[in-house]
Amino acid sequence: MSTVEIPADMELVYERPESLTDAHTIYCPGCTHGVIHRLVAEVLDELGIRERTIGIAPVGCSVLAYEYFNADFAEAAHGRAPAMATGIKRVSPGKVVFTYQGDGDLASIGMAEIVQAANRGELITVFFVNNATYGMTGGQMAPTTLPGQVTTSSPYGRDVRVAGYPTKMCELLSVLPGVAYIARHTVIDVSSTRRAKKAIKTAFKVQLAGLGFSMVEFLSTCSTNWHMSLPESRQWIRDVMIPYYPLGEFKVADGVKEL
């Protein structure tokens, strides 16, 4: 890492969080993974928990998250991050354990692992990035792909009579008694990004307080596979994703508000 001397008449107002490395990411222009990484890292810094945090990366676009977070990290098999996180947390109860997963990873192949971990009230925090497509493999239909959405494996648009319906993970998990906190946010503008960061902080605090399972879902852009510009992508989130995947808190267990 290089350090730059700050001129006497200037003030440092923005810098890389300690919880991020200076690695260049593989994320496409217009992707919001980088924003979400930064928010998680800022919260790790602000809570002072980086040195006792263990993250688990998924299979998907964020597979290399372990190179971007300056924290101990494991890379899981596709969908298995919640099981791996369970193993880590159970033998290291004093550590902060989080998974970072995409929609194919969490809501398709890893559906069993996420539901079971949530139902056990596993003291882990899950960051779930939903961009309605399999980004890394080239834009196939995801469990969260919207009705009618054209992808490389739903070229005529997602037909719900054939492929079923997009999965609403926050709603699904919120009914489980082991879940303490679940919220859905997006990071497409300043105010939504601020709210998302607040939710990340709450989710980690829920784990630190031992209240139960916590998860934050992020509606995220994939300009590359959506074949849209970034402004168009943001608008698509507003116009198409949010009506199907409403933002807000889906479970706030007793004790969470007081954190």
Added chain:
Amino acid sequence: MAKELLEGNAAIAEAAIRAGVEAFFGYPITPQSEVLEHFSRRMPEEGRVFLQAESEVAAINMIYGAACAGARVMTSSSSPGVSLMQEGISYIACSEVPAVLTNIMRGGPGLGNVQPAQSDYFQAVKSAGHGDFHMIVLAPANVQEAVDLIVLAFELAEKYRTIAMLAADGSIGQMMEPVELPPMRPVRPPEERPSWALTGAKGREHNIITSLYLGAENMEEVNLRLQAKLKEIAANEVRWKEYSTEDADLLLVSFGTVGRICQTVVREARANGVKAGLLRPITLWPFPSARLAELARQVRGMLVVEMNAGQMVEDVRLAVEGRCPVRFYGRMGGIVPLPDEILPELEKLDAEVVGGREG
């Protein structure tokens, strides 16, 4: 220490507890469920971690996680469950974290049945998961050996940072025998976890445990490292037992329960004037190939007996390289071959190779 009468599955679990296992994650499946049940009762008593996973897929990934955190961990299953674990086994092997599992083998393929079998030899030894790797595979022939080998499994897994499997047919899991358990050793305190483990990046660079290497050169480098380690294991850790081989001119080769039965066959054959001996591999991988190659120069023929359609026999033939005839007898579906059916096979071999060594 006094001997206790214990069922194989419970003995394996208790021995692992005494060997300092910190966490067990598993899923019920016959004929190994008593391993899980024993852990469920004893781990809370010892203040250690027991969790019944939602599936074998989850169980193997839970031990993968716990192993990454530097804890001494194991899981246990039986044949169809081990098939589900193969994804995780491959990740563990590539990530080079130590882990132990048992396979209390039952009849297959498919759902098969719950009778004892050895039909997972290929899976354990040749194809434990995708990619180039081997597990250390330990095959006990009785409950005492299962106890001794589960302790060894932890030692080897940690020494080589690899995955070690105790592969026992269902009868070893289910039968009761007098056994001497190892002494209780203290659990390693969390602050003494290995330096590579995920314990939080305090006062050091962040640790990463991954099995992803996108560059071909990097992936080959990892493979070369794994292969070098496997070579070292193969050089140092081959284990087997011999019975009456000094003057043998016919050799039985078998492992596990049927290896034990073949001791009786050796005695009966000798009473009939046939100079039989037995080699019983204890490590199925690494395989005692060099010793078998030596014995192939001594004996007139070999009879491999297994509780499967003929799996280990392929490794025996590879070791023997045609130096003597290698014949096979096996039963499948959970049927255990008995001395009175093995003995005629040995006599048939004796008649076939009468008059000295072939070639």
